[in-house]
Amino acid sequence: MNGRLPWFAISVLVLGYLFLYSPIVSLIFYSFNESRLVTVWAGFSTKWYGALMHNDALLSGAWLSLQIAFLTASVAVVLGTLAAFALIRFGNFRGRTLFAGMVTAPLVMPEVITGLSLLLLFVAMEGVLGWPERGMMTIVIAHATFATAYVTVVVQSRLGQIDMSLEEAAMDLGARPFKVVRVITLPLIWPAMLAGWLLAFTLSFDDLVIATFTSGPGAKTLPMEVFSSVRMGVSPQINALATIFIVVVTSMVVIANQVAFRRRA
Amino acid sequence: MKSPAKSFAARVRKLNQPGAAGRMTALVIPYAWLALFFLLPLLIVLKISVAESVMGIPPYEPLLRLAENATVQIHLTFSNFVLLLRDDMYVVAYLNSVKIAAISTLVSVVVGYSMAYGIVSSPLRWRYLLLMLIIIPFWTSFLIRIYAMIGFLKDNGLVNNLLMSLGVIDQPLAIMYTPLAVYIGIVYSYLPFMILPIYAALERTDPSLLEAASDLGARPWKAFLRVTLPLSMPGVVAGSLLVFIPAVGEFVIPELLGGLGSPMIGKVLWAEFFNNRDWPVASAVAVAMLALLVVPVMMFDRFASRYFRGRS
Amino acid sequence: MAVGAGGIQDKPWTDPKAQPFVRIQGVTKYFDDVAAVNGVDLNICRGEFFALLGASGCGKTTLLRMLAGFETPSAGKIFIDGVDMADIPPYRRPVNMMFQSYALFPHMTVGQNVAFGLQQEDVAKPEIAERVAEMLELVQIGELARRKPDQLSGGQRQRVALARALIKRPKLVLLDEPLGALDRKLREHTQFELVNIQEKLGMTFVIVTHDQEEAMTMASRVCVMNAGMVEQVGTPSEVYEYPNSRFVADFIGTANLFDGVVTSSTASETRVHSADLDGEIVVGGGGTAAVGATVSVMVRPEKIQVVPDGSPAPSFNTACGQVREIAYLGDMSVYHVELPSGKRIQLSRTNLLHTADTQISWDHTVRFEWHPANGILLVI
Numbered sequence: 025m026n027g028r029l030p031w032f033a034i035s036v037l038v039l040g041y042l043f044l045y046s047p048i049v050s051l052i053f054y055s056f057n058e059s060r061l062v063t064v065w066a067g068f069s070t071k072w073y074g075a076l077m078h079n080d081a082l083l084s085g086a087w088l089s090l091q092i093a094f095l096t097a098s099v100a101v102v103l104g105t106l107a108a109f110a111l112i113r114f115g116n117f118r119g120r121t122l123f124a125g126m127v128t129a130p131l132v133m134p135e136v137i138t139g140l141s142l143l144l145l146f147v148a149m150e151g152v153l154g155w156p157e158r159g160m161m162t163i164v165i166a167h168a169t170f171a172t173a174y175v176t177v178v179v180q181s182r183l184g185q186i187d188m189s190l191e192e193a194a195m196d197l198g199a200r201p202f203k204v205v206r207v208i209t210l211p212l213i214w215p216a217m218l219a220g221w222l223l224a225f226t227l228s229f230d231d232l233v234i235a236t237f238t239s240g241p242g243a244k245t246l247p248m249e250v251f252s253s254v255r256m257g258v259s260p261q262i263n264a265l266a267t268i269f270i271v272v273v274t275s276m277v278v279i280a281n282q283v284a285f286r287r288r289a
Numbered sequence: 290m291k292s293p294a295k296s297f298a299a300r301v302r303k304l305n306q307p308g309a310a311g312r313m314t315a316l317v318i319p320y321a322w323l324a325l326f327f328l329l330p331l332l333i334v335l336k337i338s339v340a341e342s343v344m345g346i347p348p349y350e351p352l353l354r355l356a357e358n359a360t361v362q363i364h365l366t367f368s369n370f371v372l373l374l375r376d377d378m379y380v381v382a383y384l385n386s387v388k389i390a391a392i393s394t395l396v397s398v399v400v401g402y403s404m405a406y407g408i409v410s411s412p413l414r415w416r417y418l419l420l421m422l423i424i425i426p427f428w429t430s431f432l433i434r435i436y437a438m439i440g441f442l443k444d445n446g447l448v449n450n451l452l453m454s455l456g457v458i459d460q461p462l463a464i465m466y467t468p469l470a471v472y473i474g475i476v477y478s479y480l481p482f483m484i485l486p487i488y489a490a491l492e493r494t495d496p497s498l499l500e501a502a503s504d505l506g507a508r509p510w511k512a513f514l515r516v517t518l519p520l521s522m523p524g525v526v527a528g529s530l531l532v533f534i535p536a537v538g539e540f541v542i543p544e545l546l547g548g549l550g551s552p553m554i555g556k557v558l559w560a561e562f563f564n565n566r567d568w569p570v571a572s573a574v575a576v577a578m579l580a581l582l583v584v585p586v587m588m589f590d591r592f593a594s595r596y597f598r599g600r601s
Numbered sequence: 602m603a604v605g606a607g608g609i610q611d612k613p614w615t616d617p618k619a620q621p622f623v624r625i626q627g628v629t630k631y632f633d634d635v636a637a638v639n640g641v642d643l644n645i646c647r648g649e650f651f652a653l654l655g656a657s658g659c660g661k662t663t664l665l666r667m668l669a670g671f672e673t674p675s676a677g678k679i680f681i682d683g684v685d686m687a688d689i690p691p692y693r694r695p696v697n698m699m700f701q702s703y704a705l706f707p708h709m710t711v712g713q714n715v716a717f718g719l720q721q722e723d724v725a726k727p728e729i730a731e732r733v734a735e736m737l738e739l740v741q742i743g744e745l746a747r748r749k750p751d752q753l754s755g756g757q758r759q760r761v762a763l764a765r766a767l768i769k770r771p772k773l774v775l776l777d778e779p780l781g782a783l784d785r786k787l788r789e790h791t792q793f794e795l796v797n798i799q800e801k802l803g804m805t806f807v808i809v810t811h812d813q814e815e816a817m818t819m820a821s822r823v824c825v826m827n828a829g830m831v832e833q834v835g836t837p838s839e840v841y842e843y844p845n846s847r848f849v850a851d852f853i854g855t856a857n858l859f860d861g862v863v864t865s866s867t868a869s870e871t872r873v874h875s876a877d878l879d880g881e882i883v884v885g886g887g888g889t890a891a892v893g894a895t896v897s898v899m900v901r902p903e904k905i906q907v908v909p910d911g912s913p914a915p916s917f918n919t920a921c922g923q924v925r926e927i928a929y930l931g932d933m934s935v936y937h938v939e940l941p942s943g944k945r946i947q948l949s950r951t952n953l954l955h956t957a958d959t960q961i962s963w964d965h966t967v968r969f970e971w972h973p974a975n976g977i978l979l980v981i
Contacts (some may be wrong), residue, residue: 030410033403033406037411040407040480041419043400043480044422044423044477047437047477048434050441051433054440103319106315107323109312109315110316113312123319123320125590126327128590130327131589132535132585132586132589134538135535135555136575137334137578140572140575141333142326142330144330168326172323187704189701190706190707195690196670196694196698197721198692199692199717205311212707230431232432232541233541250433250436251432251541262436263440266433269433270429274429281421
């Protein structure tokens, strides 16, 4: 695939990226609009960012979402890394097919089903055990369950690339299995684990449907707050919030790619 | 050298590898978690879908009940599924979901393939940036992107304002709250999931294969059809499944962009659950949705285990 | 073909009272239902350079991995220095391995890679530094200690892997195709170096290779394996000159095999009638086959001589044939000769003169013969 780009490739790319980016760009643009009407330009202003700082509902939602996302990512990294080890390193153990299915299925399970089924489980558990009370904890459990699938995929593909004889060599030189994992395997897969952690964090921070199902009274995450606000109509504060979000994500993606690029070079 | 716990050592050896105790733990923890929080909930959904609905909390009859003579009686009812078939609303939503998901997937394949092909054929120094511009929306909040779409499509949104100021139209196009908005929303949201696997498949293709094809007399278009396209099919299949499966169960997009004219099964489930508080019917809707998705999900599963396993 | 010097003078394996250092007894390994290693018995002596030779899939690597402890035998026992290895995990065996892929830890420097084994034993830091430096000197890469593996050439990587396997002064060193990734010149050079290091350190080496030349160059003894079983164990010259089966004869070097039936058998010679040849075959040495037995007679290409034109024709071990192919290899030439029976044989001649190859050309008819002592009788 070389030579000059044919004209249709260029036009496809231009149209494609316009489609992907013009809604986002216009959203960012109107977040600096003086007017309350999102679509009429009335001069530059940052007042919606100021208003955002005083919107207690959004702020507490954001704080809750951050906590949930942090816990979710941490649990999912542990579970997902263990699951990746089992799938790549343990050969054909009994029950492997079921295990592999349970690991990948949440990747494509519709959110409404995941949410509904987990809520029904929590209700049943509450009836029998008196635990858990629905709220932050149940959201973390629900999020960790589907985020584990993503972490597993990321760590699994890295682990599959590692020559098994590296671990054998360490063991051959006298390192016990646990130490082999600590000094050989983990140092080699930590970038994948970090990527998995970030992915799990993002997925959790972003989730609306599953959180709505599994949340209890009083626990309203940021997406839940945003959703109810958007249902009421477009609001410039949400534009400001979205802009902050996009800037943070973009700079993190750029930094992560630079780091990965430099490591490879 | 010999440890006193010989029977344990012997058991460890049976598992054929050193460090068996650690391996056992590593397997049991995620296994137990997924069995408890993924498999069991789905079984509960299945169970409640055949339970009778009652008023109260939880709003369904227990399926298993210890009768007075201590035998277990099973209260099975398929009335919830009968309701799904009888009431037009469910059937229409079901078919509509499949139609919307299928058409959106098709459009995504065409747009996604063209873009992936464009990225692969662009010069190396551009490719990095172009890929990054695909990855950023991938990481950006789904809800925020749908929200951006509202501002884009609504009556006094960017598209309409632009077209009116250009004089193409003099009345705003009613795109919001129509099936068209849902299609646009789905393609917009899931496009990165289509582009990335196709890009990966195209990038892996050895350029000397195309050279060989043209050396053997194939014109560029023929070479594309006979070499590039077949070799990139795994990417197309993966992308299609990644778009089709979640699109069928989509709730946020039809809720925020679609109108009453385009019911989707995810929205119906939500309404049954949150508005009507009819858990058995919501469960039955979930089971029906799963039945629809079983084949694509299993395809994805087989595909994923081959694709993600890496080369060990 | 050169014969390695490693311990060959003593021939410890010929001493019936000697205690073998490694004893492999009836070892079998199944993967699913396939026996990768099937009933192998082997004794390896202290200080030997022992080669496991065979085609890929013959079970040699599986056998090596069982010595290292990465695979558990399905049946049979392995003793190293008198200790049953059954319950001993790899990290407690007095064995170190050099991996085919080298398996250098990519996130550690050369020095850290080599030091790794000693760190597992809680050796004092100054001693580790000293021994690592010493070992890197031994394999002649002292200046590379701070490099990472991906900054090294293939030959340098190979040396790091060797240093890492030797640093703990193991009783037994296992080498899995240690030279497979090197180019030909470097490989030949390294072969002798490996033998020298082994002699200097006095360790026991077991090497796995599919390259018969490599095995013959380095090993004190060679074990030829086929389909999970041992075909023959012997010194390089034994397996080349006296193969005990058609498989070994064919696998090691080139063999001309004449199938036939024994017509007479005495203490000094065996006579064989073969349809492949227009004369009788006489094999010297004690007869091991009964009259009427179906046998193959194996003759190496270099042991067949061309009878000059005009000389009288010998009465046995001879035939005429047409030259069909000539492979000119520089130091010698190999001729493929087709006999009237349709059988093709190979004979080789050292090119002693610049013009040697001009005497025999395509489609020439040549007569050849071989001495009875140079034929080997193989019972089928």
